[in-house]
Amino acid sequence: MNDLPRLPTSGGCRDEPILKQRGQREVFCGLTGIIWLHRKMQDAFFLVIGSRTCAHLLQSAAGVMIFAEPRFGTAILEESDLAGLADAQTELDKVVDQLLERRTDIRQLFLVGSCPSEVIKLDLSRAAERMTEKYAPSVRVLNFSGSGIETTFTQGEDACLASMVPVLPETDHRQLLLVGALPDVVEEQAISLLTQMGIGPVRVLPAPRADSDLGVGADTVFALTQPFLGDTHAELERRGARHIAAPFPFGEEGTTAWLRTIANEFGVDDETFESVTAAPRARARKAIAQASESLRGKSVFFFPDSQLEIPLARFLTRECGMQAIEVGAPFIHKGIIGPDLDMLAQGPVLSEGQDVDLQLDRCRAARPDLTVCGLGLANPLEAEGLSTKWAIELVFTPVHFYEQAGDLAGLFSRPLRRSDLLQLGVRA
Amino acid sequence: MKLTVWTYEGPPHVGAMRVATGMTGLHYVLHAPQGDTYADLLFTMIERRDHRPPVTYTTFQARDLGSDTANLFKKSLEDAYARYQPEALIVGASCTAELIQDDPGGMSETMGIPVPVIPLELPSYQRKENFGADETFFQIVRTLAKPVERTQQITCNLIGPTALGFRHRDDITEITALLSDMGISVNVVAPMTSSPSDIARMGAAHFNVLMYPETAESAARWMERELDQPYTKTVPIGVGATRDFVREVAEITGLDPYLDESRLRLPWYSKSVDSTYLTGKRVFIFGDGTHVAAAARVARDEMGFEVVGLGCYNREMARPVRSLAKDYGVGALITDDYLEVERSIEALQPEMILGTQMERHIGKRLGIPCAVISAPVHVQDFPARYSPQMGIEGANVLFDTWVHPLVMGLEEHLLHMFRDDFEFHDAAGPSHHGGHAPKAANDATSAPAPAATETKTAGDGCVIWLDDAERELKKIPFFVRGKARRNTETFATERGVSEISVDTLYEAKAHYAR
Numbered sequence: 001m002n003d004l005p006r007l008p009t010s011g012g013c014r015d016e017p018i019l020k021q022r023g024q025r026e027v028f029c030g031l032t033g034i035i036w037l038h039r040k041m042q043d044a045f046f047l048v049i050g051s052r053t054c055a056h057l058l059q060s061a062a063g064v065m066i067f068a069e070p071r072f073g074t075a076i077l078e079e080s081d082l083a084g085l086a087d088a089q090t091e092l093d094k095v096v097d098q099l100l101e102r103r104t105d106i107r108q109l110f111l112v113g114s115c116p117s118e119v120i121k122l123d124l125s126r127a128a129e130r131m132t133e134k135y136a137p138s139v140r141v142l143n144f145s146g147s148g149i150e151t152t153f154t155q156g157e158d159a160c161l162a163s164m165v166p167v168l169p170e171t172d173h174r175q176l177l178l179v180g181a182l183p184d185v186v187e188e189q190a191i192s193l194l195t196q197m198g199i200g201p202v203r204v205l206p207a208p209r210a211d212s213d214l215g216v217g218a219d220t221v222f223a224l225t226q227p228f229l230g231d232t233h234a235e236l237e238r239r240g241a242r243h244i245a246a247p248f249p250f251g252e253e254g255t256t257a258w259l260r261t262i263a264n265e266f267g268v269d270d271e272t273f274e275s276v277t278a279a280p281r282a283r284a285r286k287a288i289a290q291a292s293e294s295l296r297g298k299s300v301f302f303f304p305d306s307q308l309e310i311p312l313a314r315f316l317t318r319e320c321g322m323q324a325i326e327v328g329a330p331f332i333h334k335g336i337i338g339p340d341l342d343m344l345a346q347g348p349v350l351s352e353g354q355d356v357d358l359q360l361d362r363c364r365a366a367r368p369d370l371t372v373c374g375l376g377l378a379n380p381l382e383a384e385g386l387s388t389k390w391a392i393e394l395v396f397t398p399v400h401f402y403e404q405a406g407d408l409a410g411l412f413s414r415p416l417r418r419s420d421l422l423q424l425g426v427r428a
Numbered sequence: 429m430k431l432t433v434w435t436y437e438g439p440p441h442v443g444a445m446r447v448a449t450g451m452t453g454l455h456y457v458l459h460a461p462q463g464d465t466y467a468d469l470l471f472t473m474i475e476r477r478d479h480r481p482p483v484t485y486t487t488f489q490a491r492d493l494g495s496d497t498a499n500l501f502k503k504s505l506e507d508a509y510a511r512y513q514p515e516a517l518i519v520g521a522s523c524t525a526e527l528i529q530d531d532p533g534g535m536s537e538t539m540g541i542p543v544p545v546i547p548l549e550l551p552s553y554q555r556k557e558n559f560g561a562d563e564t565f566f567q568i569v570r571t572l573a574k575p576v577e578r579t580q581q582i583t584c585n586l587i588g589p590t591a592l593g594f595r596h597r598d599d600i601t602e603i604t605a606l607l608s609d610m611g612i613s614v615n616v617v618a619p620m621t622s623s624p625s626d627i628a629r630m631g632a633a634h635f636n637v638l639m640y641p642e643t644a645e646s647a648a649r650w651m652e653r654e655l656d657q658p659y660t661k662t663v664p665i666g667v668g669a670t671r672d673f674v675r676e677v678a679e680i681t682g683l684d685p686y687l688d689e690s691r692l693r694l695p696w697y698s699k700s701v702d703s704t705y706l707t708g709k710r711v712f713i714f715g716d717g718t719h720v721a722a723a724a725r726v727a728r729d730e731m732g733f734e735v736v737g738l739g740c741y742n743r744e745m746a747r748p749v750r751s752l753a754k755d756y757g758v759g760a761l762i763t764d765d766y767l768e769v770e771r772s773i774e775a776l777q778p779e780m781i782l783g784t785q786m787e788r789h790i791g792k793r794l795g796i797p798c799a800v801i802s803a804p805v806h807v808q809d810f811p812a813r814y815s816p817q818m819g820i821e822g823a824n825v826l827f828d829t830w831v832h833p834l835v836m837g838l839e840e841h842l843l844h845m846f847r848d849d850f851e852f853h854d855a856a857g858p859s860h861h862g863g864h865a866p867k868a869a870n871d872a873t874s875a876p877a878p879a880a881t882e883t884k885t886a887g888d889g890c891v892i893w894l895d896d897a898e899r900e901l902k903k904i905p906f907f908v909r910g911k912a913r914r915n916t917e918t919f920a921t922e923r924g925v926s927e928i929s930v931d932t933l934y935e936a937k938a939h940y941a942r
């Protein structure tokens with residue numbers, strides 16, 4: 001138990017007041033998650049039923065056209081689809097027929113709802129049921145919402161994983177389920193650490209392929225690897241699985257606390273825990289110490305983006321010596337983020353939701369050394385002389401667990417090091 | 429419902445944003461859900477703008493539907509006016525808000541905002557980005573531009589440049605200088621660089637230069653009718669077009685045509701012996717209608733290429749592009765389906781593509797060099813250096829950027845000479861593109877060659893490459909191999925030959941020799 005983190009003597013942030021303002025939110029919608037989810041699930045296709053805007057968002061968020069024919073696409077609603085609903089269902093059948101005919105490698109198809117499909121009340125769960133029957137057993141069809149009126153950025157992944165839970169087969173095996181789509185390299189590290197401690201079997205949601213024998217049941221315990229999985233958490237509990245609440249595995253301290261909590265659940269003794277984690281812990285500490293040199297004593301301001309903000313603020317303040325001025329998150333789900341809030345010393349403003357104009361006013365007044373924000377705000381703030389870190393990179397880059405802890409600190413220190421390095425002078 | 433993977437154009441409200449973001453003193457209140465704010469990053473990241481686009485999104489959520497969305501819009505409009513104090517506002521709906529029918533235009537009329545509030549009707553489920561830009565600029569002009577006294581000197585407006593436009597920034601500089609040489613000064617450049625009060629004095633100009641019909645043709649027609657301002661029909665991209673443009677301006681103004689060609693290098697570079705190798709290069713051209721039409725003329729008349737296919741993604745330009753294609757004796761591809769463009773390129777096997785960033789990716793996959801001539805834009809299309817497409821310097825830029833992806837003339841012979849040396853690496857590619865070896869089109873150079881390759885041809889059945897012939901084909905340098913393969917197959921099909929031998933290959937070579 002001595003590996004559990006020390007809590008701030010002043011008390012953590014769990015019961016601190018939360019600033020809630022309502023105005024323009026400058027965030028992505030849940031469709032964005034498709035960009036990393038489709039990489040993780042190698043036999044899945046994500047079909048957005050939406051508008052040209054949705055297609056354009058996916059294309060812009062992907063940044064470049066990575067593949068000629070990626071495993072995602074948009075069925076763009078046209079004037080004729082909006083006229084009558086029965087029509088839209090038949091049209092959707094046609095699109096899916098064509099798609100599955102061409103892509104015989106597809107085993108799971110996700111029908112992804114968007115704002116337009118939800119406003120016209122296009123029933124995608126009915127469509128998914130109908131198609132599952134039609135294409136069984138070769139393709140399983142599920143649906144979830146990635147719409148901007150229902151989901152914010154990473155909530156798309158939550159909605160996707162939550163849609164998979166009810167159809168998982170029942171299992172009464174004792175097992176540990178890791179929940180969250182992580183880059184393979186990171187996932188393998190986590191599984192290896194847990195296996196070395198004798199914990200197992202360890203399974204992962206989402207599984208890379210539909211035909212894996214992943215099940216869930218009353219003897220399943222699960223740990224989240226991402227803080228934004230509230231709905232998936234609820235669905236798993238509905239299936240009888242039990243959540244192991246822990247701080248999130250960012251940084252040396254977070255990773256150790258996360259592993260220790262799981263190890264306790266599986267009765268791993270201190271000696272084993274120590275022998276498995278000692279070396280990577282030391283490596284992580286060293287890497288963080290190096291990478292965080294330019295972060296010490298600096299202030300940081302988080303705009304809401306991915307729901308990773310609170311665990312990251314905890315990491316930056318406790319392990320990198322930064323001061324948090326404001327930690328904004330799109331949602332604060334205390335049942336999930338509670339252990340991180342406990343560790344975060346009081347002081348920063350905690351804000352949930354957004355009025356971007358007012359938040360920019362606060363940010364400009366505070367003039368933080370580093371501002372973590374979305375791509376729409378980064379260059380304009382840089383032009384005002386503020387250093388920024390694009391939040392989206394934190395979701396696209398491997399940052400979890402010991403071996404990435406130094407990289408994580410590096411993501412934040414690079415903009416500061418860069419502004420120190422550049423000698424661009426002033427206009428003559 | 430239409431399955432779409434990659435799109436050439438965004439939705440029409442992105443076109444409206446391009447107009448608003450190019451301007452100053454204008455603010456756009458857009459009724460839209462939160463995810464639509466992604467569009468900001470197009471401007472701040474791709475174009476590296478140092479300001480947020482002047483757009484307020486209402487970001488309504490599911491729980492607001494049916495109760496609150498209209499009030500949310502009103503509040504957003506009030507707040508935006510109070511905070512930004514614009515000279516004018518534009519208001520409209522994105523695709524989702526169009527469905528909930530709150531009528532932003534109607535609501536804003538009742539709110540007593542003390543500056544012009546211009547409502548936009550942009551049908552998201554029928555039209556796209558270019559239409560959105562054109563319609564927005566038209567509405568702004570129609571509302572704000574009034575007949576005013578003409579300037580004493582001859583002046584013109586430059587119309588069409590927007591934020592996120594392909595080289596618009598530098599085209600403005602080039603054309604301003606060109607006109608100044610003729611003694612014409614620029615009254616207003618719009619939408620980019622102008623404010624609502626600038627729009628109000630557009631009528632003072634003697635005529636309009638329509639730089640990009642995609643984004644300003646409706647406004648140009650309206651001003652011709654209402655403000656009695658003629659507008660230019662020639663888009664000055666390329667040497668010939670620039671000269672024609674000068675003549676057209678001279679006709680409109682009664683001034684003497686004048687063009688300072690002292691810095692013009694394209695004609696001589698194109699004549700220089702090293703350029704001989706450009707002769708008859710088979711090019712495929714795709715992009716927006718305006719840039720495609722200009723590129724086709726430059727390609728054929730000023731570079732000596734052979735245009736083997738052309739097309740555009742914006743349906744508004746379908747008519748002129750079809751008739752252009754007819755002049756060039758090729759088919760016109762009018763589509764916004766990227767996979768269709770790829771299939772077409774694959775079938776034509778051009779030696780070079782003049783296209784957009786989308787075609788650049790196609791070219792990479794097929795091993796065909798590509799130069800970018802048109803939007804949609806990428807961060808690379810905003811170079812730090814001066815790099816216009818229009819006028820004299822624009823012609824020089826075209827020469828350089830089109831030749832750059834190709835193998836240089838002399839180099840081509842040397843590669844041929846050394847191809848049998850063991851040091852020679854077939855896929856090495858042009859020496860000035862270190863590390864980016866193009867992948868050969870149909871040839872699996874690294875994989876063991878199959879005994880015979882089947883190729884589907886347009887006609888019935890297949891043509892089979894015999895082993896020897898396939899090996900011989902590999903000896904041909906990669907940059908002409910695609911053409912050799914295609915010519916041989918056409919030759920074989922036309923003669924009803926179903927198996928290609930080494931003899932067929934050389935008979936075809938003799939047949940096509942030029």
Ligand code: SF4
Pocket residue numbers: 029030031050051053054055057113114115116146147148149461462463464523524
């Ligand atoms: S916010 Fe809604 S309409 Fe906009 S891209 Fe996301 S799902 Fe599509």
